[in-house]
Amino acid sequence: MGNRRLWIVAVTVLAAPFVAGAPAHAAGPPVARVNFQPAGSAVPAGYVADTGQAYDPARGSGWVAQGTQTPLDLTRNTRDRARAGIDPRLNTLIHLQYGDTGGSSGVATPGAWEYALPAGTYQVTVAVGDQPAYDSSHTVRVEGVTAIAGFVSTAAAEYRTATVTVPVSDGRLTVDAVGGTNTKLGYLEISPAALKVNFSDAATAPPSGYVRDSGEAYAGARGYGWVQPGTSTPLSLAGNGRNRNPAAAQPDVRLATFVHMQLPSGSTGVTTPGSWEVAVPPGAYTVTVAVGDAGTAVNSSHWLSIEDQNAVAAFVPTASVKHATVTRTVTVTDGRLTLSAAGGTNTKLDYADIASVAGAAAPAVRTSTPANGATGVPLTTSVVEDLVLPGGGVDQATLTSSTVTLTRVSDGAAVPAHVITSGGGDVVNLSPTSPLAANTAYRFTLTSGVRDVTGRAFQPYSIVFTTGDGGGTGGPAAFDKVAGVATGASFTTVVKGPDGRLYAGTLDGRIFRFPINADGTLGTATVITAVRDNAAALGLPGAPARTVIGMAFDPSGALWVTDNYEYVGPLDVPDWSGRIGRLSGTNLGTYTPMVVGLPRSVKDHETNSLAFGPDGALYASQGANNAMGAADSTWGNRPERLLSAAVLRLDTTRLGSAPLDVRTADGGGTYDPYASGAPLTIHATGVRNAYDLVWHRNGHLYAPTNGSAAGGNTPATPATLPASCARRGYTGPAVPGLTGVPAAETDYVFDVRPGRYYGHPNPLRCEWVLAGGNPTSGADPFEVAAYPAGTAPDPNFHLAGTYDAGLHASANGAIEYRGGALDGKLLVVRYSSGQDIETFDVAADGRLSNRTTGITGFTGFSQPLDVTEDTATGNLYVTELGASRITLLRPRA
Known part of the structure; x- marks a missing residue:
């Protein structure tokens, strides 16, 4: 390769x-x-x-x-x-x-x-x-x-x-x-790796270097022609070709001629709409197309898409501007390159120049949400691009207001937006800073100015979608936003302490303690550096920086934290480098390592949040090491570990005076989480990357969890099951391994139950089936269509406790809201798609329902990560990583 x-x-x-x-x-x-x-x-x-x-x-x-x-x-x-x-x-x-x-x-x-x-x-x-x-x-x-x-x-x-x-x-x-x-x-x-087609009447000779297409149905012997839209069924549009010369006096014969793709009813010719296709090997192609009419007719609204991208949207000719010419770079996977006029009225196709793209595989967009041509799109939508990444993730520094844009089709006006990637660098997300206009077409464009971490340029990409009427609201609750009540640090996590002050962790291991003013704003912080000081004293890799995500106070007032090697971009994060520590003493100035040797991905999947349960145990979320359970290059080819992709339970009463080293045998350690009396055990498995954990008053544990972008690999069941499978009584199903899974997972909220499996495979635990498998030939909940139909989910898969948080949401921080119109609801921060806060209704038996977005004050954030509530006032505090700030949300009376 x-x-x-x-x-x-x-x-x-x-x-x-x-x-x-x-x-x-x-x-x-x-x-x-x-x-x-x-x-x-x-x-x-x-x-x-x-x-x-x-x-x-x-x-x-x-x-x-x-x-x-x-x-x-x-x-x-x-x-x-x-x-x-x-x-x-x-x-x-x-x-x-x-x-x-x-x-x-x-x-x-x-x-x-x-x-x-x-x-x-x-x-x-x-x-x-x-x-x-x-x-x-x-x-x-x-x-x-x-x-x-x-x-x-x-x-x-x-x-x-x-x-x-x-x-x-x-x-x-x-x-x-x-x-x-x-x-x-x-x-x-x-x-030749190029085809030039002039669309015309049957009598006009094509220009030099071009072949003529006058509406003939697709024929395999020729390799191109017309089909019924959305199908491969040949369709003849013979008779729809025109040549406006000599009356038009158009010197470029390519523009003097065309074929009606959507001839109006009652016209002379074929009024059935058509799409045009050409057989090409799978790969990338640069396609230049022109639409328009050299004559006097101006009754068209030209739309033209090439494969999954839009080239022309709502081009209406005038007496002075009769044609539109556009170039797109597209990827063909099914052996046919397709030109479609869906959305248009009387679109007229003049010519097409098609050439294969030279060079090694480039990073590119795999799929878009919303898709090209989508209608009825919510006004608070984000545009999220799932990526093909042959050389690693996106370089965040190249995501700018000029390389990734959203514009209004009617006048080209730019839409103010935040442009980000995920923590793993495997998507591009554009989120408008305010709701879009109703019933309006918008163009999303990603240029070759976007690069991956190795410096390779992305293939350009462009789509058009149209918003809906904006009907519906986020409900009766509303909040007023006070942006930036604290600024100047990469705040990751936030919690109100038992002393009435607000605590915020950071990417580099500092903990800020803020007094809360009467109006909810924050006073001057005290900065606690105990985590960094300890890392430096021990000479840990990357010290003194350590990323703090989990924070939970115990009944004594000590603060338990997770701290991890800070990920800054290169895929060089050392494995087994996660810790759980306890801050105590004056101003929480003493850090004591309690658990060390936790597994770690090469990127930002790490030891995440902490929450004390009703049983007094400390629960921790441990991220996965890869995309979909098997090693892949985007995630540095690191396999899963025995403790990764799981919710762990720590019985703090069983900890000794020395740190508990939990490196397992797969990393050369000796720790066995299944041993009798083990302080750290596995509570639930298959939880890919749960940023937060919430114990609700109904007694259920909820975990918003990041699903994978497309392109990951899944493990195959071995011919002979390991002896360790007897521990859980696993006998099947047997599943094939998948490479480059073409569809992304959604994000989830899990109702986490002990001993249940939540869909991320880990062969060391005899878990091989991704998500819901593919049990039937129809549509199945959380299915993986790349599996053969009939692939059953893992026997421990907890379908009833699996809820959709939104595709590419990057569901992160969460709380149970107490008081007011949102009392008892689960609030979930969405870092990526939406860059907002969504809510779920929560039933006494644990069921979630009525996922709601668009609540006033809950939108327009810049990479929000975490949220907490001051239950004395109902105020919310949101960390915005993209703006290095904490934002206050005050509930309206």
Whole structure:
């Protein structure tokens, strides 16, 4: 994968007997279609024969000795199997490495095939395989790029084809079999990696370099054409083409002509709307399109989307501006690039230029929420982009008001917004600072100015969505916001102490203690540095900085905290570096480590919040080490540990005078959380990254939890279950491992029960099924569609206690509100999508319902992380990491 010339590879397995289907069309018309065969065999229609002749400059093609440009005659290496029912292109072949099998009826010198071409980029399709005996390991490289690697024929699959996109710079395209054994090449097709299409009437000749499309239905033999929108069903729009010249006197014939994609009812032509598609190998493409009419008609509202991106939105021509031309970079995953006019009225398509994107895989947007073309979008929406990250997370410093924007389509006015990524750097989030206008179209744009942490530019991306009417409210409660009652630090967590003062932890390990003024504002803080002082004294990695997230006071007034190695971007955070400590003494100036050796991800999943339960035990949230249970590169390839992705229970009465080292055997330690009398035990599992823990007055423990962005990996059940599975009686289900799961998880709120599983796999605990599995062919709660239908969830999965907190919400801080209109409700801070506070109704039996957003005063934050209540006044305090401040919310009377 490190080859700098590796661009796009698409592989298709062909079973025997092979029946010819539509070729995998490159972007442009074929330069050459070559069948490798004996001289006496019939040549397949549309192909030219290569009979193994040595390279001849006059002919511009032929064979050379592998690794050289020395002509080599391989005519003795051609064969015709003459089998019935086999595509004639595959019935014939040439041995590239005949001597590798020890035969004597061919040329033993390995050969390479070359074809003279101008410098440029080309798509090349190759086919290999043969009848029994299956004694070959077929490998084909094109310009050094591997197209087929080690393919061994079987009775079920005798042939394989593949398409690659490669640059040619030396005047010859070279195909060889380096790494293979007795590779046999059947046929080859070469096309330029670009297609230029002029949409017009049937009589107009296309400009130089263009092909004409006058509304013909999609045909596999041609590789492009018209289909019914949202389907692959061919649709003829013949008769919808126009040429406005000579009356228009448009010198650019591409703009003088067009095809109606949505011809109005009653017009001459086909009034059924159509989309246009072209077959291309999966990969990235730059597409330039033009819409409009060179004539006098101005009755169109042109909309055009390319794949999942919008190119043109609501373009209405005028007498002076008749056309709109736009370029987008898109990713094709299904083998067809699609142009859609959904949302438009009488959209007229002029031309399209399509070219594959050179270079290694770039970071890009995978999916968007809301999706392109979405309607009825809430006025308080955030725009969240799920990402493809081949080189690590987003560089937060590159997310600016110029690289990520939201604008009103009607006039291009910019919408003020906060632009952030998640703590793991795996999404881009744009949240407007105030509600959007109702029934209005907005364009979201991400430019190549956004970079990943290795400095690679993102593929540009753009969508358009339309808001709804804004009906509905957040309910009767309302709060007045006083921003910045404390500023100047990266506040992570906040709690009111038993002394009536407000305590706030920070990313770097300081704890601020604020007096609370009568009006709810905060006085001058005392800064407690005990955590940092202890880290420095012990020489901990990264000291003195330590991130404080969990804070909970015990009945004696001592403050228990979690502290972790501060994550600042590089994937170099040491494992086993989490701690739980106790601050006591004058001004809480003495830090005593109580638990050490807790696991840690390479990023910001760590030992999170603390909460004392009704049983007097201290409960802690321990984050996961990766995205979806199996190691992945975005999370530094760190596996789960026995104690990770769990809610832990600490019996403080069983702690001794020395710190409890809980490093488990998987990290070279000796701690066993299942041992009788163990002070730290596992309360519940599969809790991916719960920032906070809330014990409600109904006796239930709630944990807002971050789900994973797309692209993670899941573990596979081993053929033989480990002996440790007997501890929980696990016998199934058996599940396959998944790589690059294409869909993101939502965020959750869990009603955490002892011994139950909440969906994040951990093989060390015999947990392999992600979320709800995929139990039926229909829609299942919290399903993972990438699993085969019939994949049951883990037997301990607590579906009834799993609630949706919102896709990409990054559900973090939470409290039970006491008093007023929100009494008893669960408040959950959403750091990412929304950047707000949502509420849930809470039943006596633990059930959550009526998830509500948009409460007055609960929106428009900048990366809010945590919230706490001063129950004496009903005031709320919210930490805003993006603004380095604490904001006061006062309840309205």
